[in-house]
Amino acid sequence: MALLHGALIAKQDVALNRVALRPRPKFPCTTGDVDDRTMKKLLLLTPVVAVMASLAACGSSSGPARDASQPMMYVSSQRAPAYIADCLEGRLPRVRVSHVGAATELAVGADSNNSYFVTLTPLNAGSVIKVMHPANAPDDPPEAELRFDIARCAT
Numbered sequence: 001m002a003l004l005h006g007a008l009i010a011k012q013d014v015a016l017n018r019v020a021l022r023p024r025p026k027f028p029c030t031t032g033d034v035d036d037r038t039m040k041k042l043l044l045l046t047p048v049v050a051v052m053a054s055l056a057a058c059g060s061s062s063g064p065a066r067d068a069s070q071p072m073m074y075v076s077s078q079r080a081p082a083y084i085a086d087c088l089e090g091r092l093p094r095v096r097v098s099h100v101g102a103a104t105e106l107a108v109g110a111d112s113n114n115s116y117f118v119t120l121t122p123l124n125a126g127s128v129i130k131v132m133h134p135a136n137a138p139d140d141p142p143e144a145e146l147r148f149d150i151a152r153c154a155t
Helices: 037-059 081-091 143-154
Strands: 002-004 007-009 073-077 095-100 103-109 114-123 126-132
Touching (some): 081 095, 081 114
Antiparallel strands (some): 095 103, 114 126
C-alpha cells in the first residue's frame, strides 16, 4: 500500500499476477467469433437472403403445377360409398352423382366446368376415395374446403 496525497492506494504487483490470455478461435471452428471477416459477411448477407426469398415466394404461383393424370387425393375409408356420397352432397355445393358399375362418381363444381371428380369404389366393408382435379379447372369450392369435407365424411 502506498500513501498518495493523504489517501491509501493499493498497488498490484502486475508481474506476479499475470493471467495467460487464450488465443481467439478462428473460422471454421464451431466457436468462431463475430470479428472474423467471413462471419461478418455471413451475418450481413443473412437478412438480404431472407428478404429475397420472401419476395420470390410472393411472386410465384400458388404452388407447383399438378399433374392432372395423378389423383389429388387417394385414401381409404371404413365408410360405405353411399354414406360418403350422401355426406358430400350435403356439404359441397353443386354435386352431381352417377354410378358406373359398382363405383359411385361425383362431379363437383359448375355444370359447364367441373372442378373435381370424386370416385368412390367399394372395398370390403369400406371404400376407396380418389379425387381428380383437371389441369385448368377452377378451384370451386377451394381445395382446402374439399379436403376438409372429404375428411369429415370419410371418418
